[in-house]
Amino acid sequence: MKKQKQVITSTGVPVREKPLGLRIWNNRGYYLMFIPVLVFVLIMNYWPMLGIRYAFYDFKPVGTPKFIGLDHFVKMFGTAAFWTAFKNTLQLSVMKLLITTFTAVVVSVFLNEMGNLFVKKSLQTLIYLPHFMSWAVVGGIFYLLLDPTSTGMVNGMLRDIGFLGESDPGIYFLADSTLWRPIFYLINIWKETGWGTIIFLATLSGINPELYEAADIDGATRMQKIWYVTVPALTNTIVTVLILNLAKVMNMFESVFVLYNPAVYDVSDVISTYIYRQTFMNAMPNYGYSTAVGLFKALVGGVLVVICNYASKKTRGRGIV
């Protein structure tokens, strides 16, 4: 991308640049091919941006929209539920990111130590599996496992081991504010750890074997080799993964949406679910308000992407966008 001044053909012969008009004409075939993409992106991504103006309008299902300036933002910043949702968004996404990255690193490191190739491949196949299940399915599976009544496996097991008495009511994990977040993280670990290992395993497969041999000569134990050779080799990849995903923290929606319920809004409601409820669960929603909250979310998200992009360029010489 740096070599703009000269055009170098594949044969390596530098040629003088042709006039821009001619170059565009010569490439018309490519532009034509790009038109479908262009049209699609314009309609699906740019057109909605026009609707952002409603953030400054009083806009309800009946009547015409009325310009009201920043009223929605004033209301938004004065609403406790909004701040709860904002804080939950940050906390849930960041914690989820840190936890699943950590588990993915640990699993990759130890999977890398697996000598038997067949076992290793089979394990990989298995741990990638949950990633392909939808949140609706994963939500369903855990909803049934964590059921507080007698068909819920987890409560049943707690009874079997005597943690719960025979006549104690089952624990309603998904409707308990103190337990919801840990459960949410655990479900995320179950679903995404395996998939997260792909990138780390790829990095590990690129480690120079001589490093291990050198460590062998120094008489290092397995654990020492892991600690002094394997883990440091992953540092860059870990940073990359964290940066890539930090840019997406505001997007959290479906995973929460399928697992939360009114009893745990205080710890689970995120910006997107808050927007959803404000819009679709009110008899007379103010679309203007929902748009304003959406705009806030988009702006914070955009700033995060830009920051992460900058961080990414600093750390690995390549942006994320």
Place this chain on the structure above:
Amino acid sequence: MAREKIVVKPKKKKIHVFDVVNYLVFVIIALIIIVPIWKVIVDSFNAVGVYQFQLWPNRPTLDGYKTIIETQKLYQPFLNSVYTTVAGALLGLVLSTLGGYVLAQKDLPGRNLLAAFLLFTMIFSGGMIPEYLVMKQLHLVNNMWILVVKHGINVYNLVLMKNFFEGIPESLYEAAKIDGCSPMGIFIRIVLPLSKAALASIGLMFAVTVWNDYSTVKIYITDPDQVNFQYKLRNMIMDGDTPTTAYAVSQTTLFNAGIVCAILPFMIAYPFLQKYFVKGVNIGAVKE
């Protein structure tokens, strides 16, 4: 496309404590993944819901599956899921290969502008409500094809395709250009045939995304004829909208059978396609 290179070291025959522990840990990890899935499968064939983990249903029944096959409220969403997934994968493939191919042309004037045009959408978006209003104008609200259209463009996948196409030796293009091939000709006759693996990966990514989408349906579709299976499943398990039928099927059985149906297509294909899935990630992530 990093091929897994396994560090082959001269092995000592002695069994290490480390290896034993390592195997043990992975047995546990494997169980953690298998147990919930296996429980769902067993329970879907079991007439009575029990909390115990069983290896085999103790009161086998097919009523759960029969209910799904015979109830329009359940099989219609399943069919909708199939239609939209196939269409979504095709549209996604067409758009991301076209876009990726054009952006892979290093000396295309305005290439950076086109790229920025796409990448900006990753930074900023209109948000749920403005998007909704646009979809309404396009008559895609209450219409299952929104699943196809909404996932048609995925900038991330498009960039993956671009990276892949950039890896194709440029000499091949040059040769074709000299033979007088148009860009479209090169694309169809040279580029695509060389990219079968990448096409499979990206196509699968799209298919999984569309098949698994729940929230789009939840937001955009109320018409029960247009919902997909994920929606119906969640609706049945968590919101309690179980259709009543002739079978005295217990709720647990039906729910679990529903879950199995929702994951079945990919579970069947998964062992064969796994390498393509993984390849998809590696095209983007590892090629630094």
Place this chain on the structure above:
Amino acid sequence: MKKKIVSLLLVAAMTVSMVACGGKGQQASNTEAGTEAAGTEAAQEEYKLDKITCVVNGTLTANVDCGQAEFEKQWEDAVGVDLVIKQLDHSSYNEQVGTLFVSGDYPDVMIMSADMYAQYAPTGILWDMTEAYENAEFQSRVTSKTTNESLKKDGRLYGFAPAYGNGCVTYVKTAWLEACGINADDIKTYDDYIDMLTKFTTMDPDGNGKNDTFGVIAAGFLGNEAPFINYLPEFWQDAYPAIYKEGDTWIDGFNTQATKDALVRLQEAYAAGLIDPTTLTNGTKDAREKWFSNDQSGSSGVFTYWAGSWYQTLTDNLSKNDVDDRITELAPIAEVGAYLDREAPVWVIIDDQDGDDSREQAIFDAFIETMLDGDTVQTLWVYGAEDVHWSTKAEEFTTNAGTEKEKTYTYEEGKFHLKQNPNDPNSLWKKNAIDPALLIAPLTNGYFSVEGLAAEGNAFFLENCKPAPESPASPTYTENAGTIYDAKIAVVTEVVTKGADVNKAMEELYVNVVGSIVDQCLTELNGN
């Protein structure tokens, strides 16, 4: 690198300018559709209606798997207008209607629960059908005028109820009573009730050797639909945790001592394991399926649910699932006094906002007027499609053939009778959308099928009921009903399932969160 940044900026600038341009003069998209359809020609009087789109919830029993197509066809043949039925999922109906309205995809007619109706009535979305109703031809046959009179908001009627509201009574599994040696007639007070729940919880009434039963199950500790205390009346007693009218004044019944006492009762019972914990998040269907499921492990003995035909339906389901075939209706305990007769669900017509009533009037005539025609169309709504759901032809059929529950039904020609359920040949069809026992204007063709348990149940309910308080209708309430409900749920959860102090929870989670909104609603309601 620089170029990339420049082009990014360019794109950003482009977007901003697009947004700015778009802002000018452009009207909201959803109103466009409305004005477009206006075309107000002076063709009032006789509006030619060719199609009616109708949105219903689960109460239209003739669903797609149960002969809806035939119902639709026979209705079209009788009325001469195309009917398009969109049946939304029952448990999330409110939410889905919200979604539907956001989409601007308004149907012509739809069914609404009483409190949905109250919320939408002040919005202008619903057509004011006062005149159409007053002049309706069916007026001469209506036996209960009060049902619709009480639906009027400020003297105007926006929705029509073809039947009474009905309410819930408390059902108990007879076999469980016997297993625990309880006589239902002895359950007279709250203490007796709790004693019964305790026995159900601890005495293994289903006899499976496991201690896995509960006393009672319900769809929510607090309903999200008026009357909110429907499903656990014994705990709520005299509390009514919503905005309601006491005398001439609207008051907030949630932040009251009565509600706090009720929450403490729930808290104690929950802590003692008498209430199935899924009650917190159950939908009505979850709760009832679980109650009569063929898998009784983890089931409950008590379930408060709709009176009349549901008495029959619950019994049938228990029997179909080989659980038992007897249910006992519990008379209201002393503290409850009487079960609440809720406000009836209503049919509403959506106003197309064109300022001309001819289309709406035509819809009224085709849809609502015919609904109580006393004959063909009313029968369709009450019993369903002829020869699908009911018949007058001679026939004989057998249910549960080959089992000990086998029963043969024989009818001679000309005798009205219900047929087998199209979706379940082992049970009889019961009704379609309107309960025959609750009709405000009787069928004139003499078709009547309310007998057995359904009739018994209705009689029982009528003896033991009182009208539920009216739902509030105010703009602030409409805009914030969801928020208020969320706050209530937060209090209920905190107190009941987590054992928090009721005063503290009420203050922190309700008064501080929605107190001012509720006050504003009350001001609006009590204003003028």
